[in-house]
Amino acid sequence: MIELTQRDQIVLEAIINDYIETGEPVGSRTISKRSAMNVSPATIRNVMADLEEMGLLHQPHTSAGRIPTVKGLRLYLDSIMRSRQLGGHEKERIRDALQNRPQDITELLRGTSRLLSQYCRQAGVVLWPKLSIxxxxxxxxxxxxxxxxxxxxxxxxxxxxxxxxxxxxxxxxxxxxxxxxxxxxxxxxxxxxxxxxxxxxxxxxxxxxxxxxxxxxxxxxxxxxxxxxxDSEIYIEGQTNLLDNPEFAHVEQMRRILQAFEDKSKMIRLLDETLKASTGIQIVLGTEGELLREWQEMSLVSAPFRRGDTPLGVLGVIGPLRMDYSRIIPIVEFTAEFLSQMLEIADEG
Amino acid sequence: MIELTQRDQIVLEAIINDYIETGEPVGSRTISKRSAMNVSPATIRNVMADLEEMGLLHQPHTSAGRIPTVKGLRLYLDSIMRSRQLGGHEKERIRDALQNRPQDITELLRGTSRLLSQYCRQAGVVLWPKLSIxxxxxxxxxxxxxxxxxxxxxxxxxxxxxxxxxxxxxxxxxxxxxxxxxxxxxxxxxxxxxxxxxxxxxxxxxxxxxxxxxxxxxxxxxxxxxxxxxDSEIYIEGQTNLLDNPEFAHVEQMRRILQAFEDKSKMIRLLDETLKASTGIQIVLGTEGELLREWQEMSLVSAPFRRGDTPLGVLGVIGPLRMDYSRIIPIVEFTAEFLSQMLEIADEG
DNA sequence: TTTAGCACTCTTTTGGGGTGAGTGCTACCA
DNA sequence: TGGTAGCACTCACCCCAAAAGAGTGCTAAA
Missing domain, CATH: 3.30.390.60 (Heat-inducible transcription repressor hrca homolog; domain 3)
Known part of the structure; x- marks a missing residue:
């Protein structure tokens, strides 16, 4: 396990935050100015050099700033980031959107997927797996x-x-x-x-x-x-949101990603795996999941929804590695929870 | 109605053929060399100038070749083009692909859409409209x-x-x-x-x-x-094929087009209209259809499938204006015909 | 341990000249 | 009179060099 000093953590977090916001490599100057602690760029540079040595940052070329590596993001997600709490009216918005859905369950699931995509400005996905449950x-x-x-x-x-x-x-x-x-x-x-x-x-x-x-x-x-x-049903909505991300500006990448979406069976397997693996929120980053091999620059935030203790399916958000996790994670979490409640009700008849 | 001499027609056809093949503006030299009639580039240039005056051709900039306008394409489609006949083994391929589909009608329709997309290398679409029929x-x-x-x-x-x-x-x-x-x-x-x-x-x-x-x-x-x-169902497959077209290399255009696909209700209305309008093959070019306003650079080739004389739905191919119509038209035509037959059988039980 | 300064590296932008494709026009020919 | 050859002209595109800008690593000093 990697040991980071307090300052290392602050710098890493600042870099990731800035990178998530801008999508550009982050320089020492920026961090020095933005971050609360008053240290000069030079100091930051030293820290950055350390972090790079640990494999948490990466420099696209000699005279560029740093961007976080997958390893760095993982560390950030696991032990540094604090999720924002969802505000009351944000929860309200999700509730409203789902409650006013037609009762047809297909439409409910598709609507959930669309909701996630619109709210997170990425692609939304809902897997309703096998009737096995x-x-x-x-x-x-x-x-x-x-x-x-x-x-x-x-x-x-x-x-x-x-x-x-x-x-x-x-x-x-x-x-x-x-x-x-x-x-x-x-x-x-x-x-x-x-x-x-x-x-x-x-x-x-x-x-x-x-x-x-x-x-x-x-x-x-x-x-x-x-x-x-x-048989499983998968609902993927809002793929075009991904086009807004500057990292997919090149048609080549775009094609690869959209094609991966067209192969639904692979998507199903991927989500199915996350369903089996965990009972809570789960994040798969690019290279980590074997099935994401085709799109190493992507990331999946997912959470199972369930009836009682039995998982029914998975919902989540797919986007670039650079996503606003602190916002998206609570949204996915809450949506899963609320969908579970709705299904509970639907199942009582 | 525009009157064209024999030679005008030949030149127009040659330009469109070349343009469909390459996607580049076509120059007088090319036509002079390729076309069967032995005339010099200078002569062709005169003809081209005439055609441009009639609004059938367009010059992107002063020193470029000509590309056909929508009006030119329309004239070509209506009165110049001769569809290729589908070869026996091409028909066979379509038959095979559809016959081996699972009997589930949803899968049959989705499969038809996928077949069209793969075979034409554009996006395939099938509308199964309303159970009204x-x-x-x-x-x-x-x-x-x-x-x-x-x-x-x-x-x-x-x-x-x-x-x-x-x-x-x-x-x-x-x-x-x-x-x-x-x-x-x-x-x-x-x-x-x-x-x-x-x-x-x-x-x-x-x-x-x-x-x-x-x-x-x-x-x-x-x-x-x-x-x-x-209620209607629409199946759109192979959207990523469109990414191969050089005319959509720019992300901006791409986004607009893919977004149009996401708004299924609009697609349904568009196809529904072509269903009402005609009993045979139908081609809507960019600016012509009101509903295609969002993507003026696109074109739709569609044909209804039916039981007896009653139309059941529409299938077709969506691609750029520059498509190989002489190939795609007979494919769409034959697929519609064959799907009709299959549904006839499925409906007898 | 931190900071200031500075030389250095590498990308990105800008601008200009050359190249080539294609045109329009005019004069000429059968 | 319709077709053709020739020629000047126009753009888009490519290439290259120079300049600008962002950011680093290192060293010396506080």
Whole structure:
């Protein structure tokens, strides 16, 4: 662990603050003038040289100021920065924006993503992962063709998932209706993650033994839920906000970043990982996450939202390494918290 | 109407072809060498001067070549250009890409959009407008709370629409189940556009008079379908392809264009208009469409897809004014045609 | 330990001259 | 009279050199 003196910390923080604000390399003069402590540029230069030796700062070229390295940012985030508290009316603004959303959960999530993007002036992202945590509410079978069944699965929170299943034998709508009646009965409120188990139990019970048809229904449900569980939705909004950042002025970088957004499956994996990794706010900086390899100059601030203790999904903000973390972190934190509350309510019906 | 001599046309076409290829202003020398007719640059220059006077060409600065104006492009598209025929294996490629799509209609449409974007190396777009043309397949009511009902509407083509409805009186799930049974019966295969009428008929019939409950159900359906009809889905893919075009090298332009994409409602209106306007391929150039005002340097090639004679939606390609229309037009045309066929099949179940 | 001073480095900006592509015009030719 | 050759002219673009500016490292002094 790196040991920093009090002054080292102050200088590092001042440099990072200034860099976050301007995006330019920061010189010793600036720090000397801005920072509260009265020391000359020359002194600052000595400190800076030390910090550079520790790998916390970096000099683009000999006669330029310093910019923080990823390592420096990390240290800053972990042990120096104090998050601003969100003001009351800022919280109000977030609450308002989410509460006035239509009740359709898809729109709620998309709206959350948009809110984050607008409020932080970066790209906002919401991952609603797999229904694995959701509870069963309703299932419906529709016959599309002799062997072709559409399965519509609805979770308690109101999320819809549709799957197509091919049946091996011909099947009538009337039969399907019987299935759904039966299945809706036995699976009511069962968490999707336990549906599998519940079905196994059911199939071992007498009823299923008597009726081959119902066991077929159960198999279909099993498959449908398998698909549903593997499916995730991701909502990325406000990508164009990133264009405002001077660090992405070059078209080349821009392309790389926007292309990364187009590959949703990779984004899903990345966010999914952060979901598993932590229960609180999490920050992934450029080179740190393996999956961010494509855009080393980017950074992700994310927080899970949950029902009770069970995480449901992740939301966050994606932007350049140079972001106003002290502002963005509390926003992300609060939004996650508030979204959790909203979902709690939505799930009680 | 502008009258062009044979030679004027040949020169205009040659200029546009060269411009489409290179993106640079075209000089008289180039045309003189490339074009089949043996005339000197000086002669070409005279013709060019004429064309410029007619407003078909434009000179960025005194000592540069000419580029076609929107008016020139329009004339070219309307009366000079001959579309290339699509080769058999090109058609095959499109067929393959669409046929191997999952049967989920959302994925089919998104896939079509992606196909167009990849194949034309521009942005692809598919509008699935309003269910107004679709036929009723199935409806399902789910009780979310005492007064809160989720209505799930499924069209024959497999499109799902969910709406939340607030009921004035408390309502039980058992009751809702009765509703859906009844309504699924009376609305089977009715085009959504005629549901309204059908419901009115039903409400006037004896049955409804006897049962206040069912008339309530009908009202709920009516509202749900109202919402559904006003809803459209738009799938835009491959936006980053646009970054490859040298004309968008400047970040400013890029931002404006990508921002226009983010405002989906405007895109929907634009495409919706082309759907109403024409039954065949349609090209909107920069300044022509009012809605394209934000990006005058863009152009849209679109074609409706349909079932029988009824248009279902629009698909197309969005790119710079300088696009290889002779290639893109037949691609868009064929894709629309083939998608229509696929939907025809999907709708038969 | 801090500071002032100074030489040095490297980027960025500015301006001017050269180059090349392309034009418009005029005179000439079939 | 339509086409062509020639020529002067106009710009945009590139290159280079010089100047400006920001910031550093080092040394010597407080």
């Amino acid at each position: 959701a509870s069963f509410k309703h299932i419906e079978f529709l016959r599309l063709g002799p062997f072709d069944i559409m399965v519509i699965l609805i979770s308690k929170a109101g999320f819809i998932h549709q799957t197509h299943i091919e049946s091996k034998e011909e099947i009538a709508q009337a039969e399907l209706d019987k299935y759904s009646l039966y299945i809706n009965e036995i699976l009511r409120n069962v968490p999707l993650s336990r549906v599998n188990q519940r079905i196994r139990e059911e199939m071992e019970s007498e009823k299923a033994l008597f009726d081959r048809l119902f066991s077929r229904a159960l198999q279909i449900v099993n498959r449908a839920i398998q698909y549903a569980i593997e | 679709a036929s009723f397949k199935h409806i399902e009511f789910l009780r979310l709370g005492p007064f809160d009902i989720m209505v799930i509407l499924i069209s024959k083509a497999g499109f799902i629409h969910q709406t939340h409805i607030e009921s004035k009186e408390e309502i039980a799930q058992a009751e809702l189940d009765k509703y859906s049974l009844y309504i699924n019966e009376i609305l089977r295969n009715v085009p959504l556009s005629r549901v309204n009428q059908r419901i009115r008929e039903e409400m006037e019939s004896e049955k409804a008079l006897f049962d206040r409950l069912f008339s309530r159900a009908l009202q709920i359906v009516n509202r749900a379908i109202q919402y559904a009809i006003e």
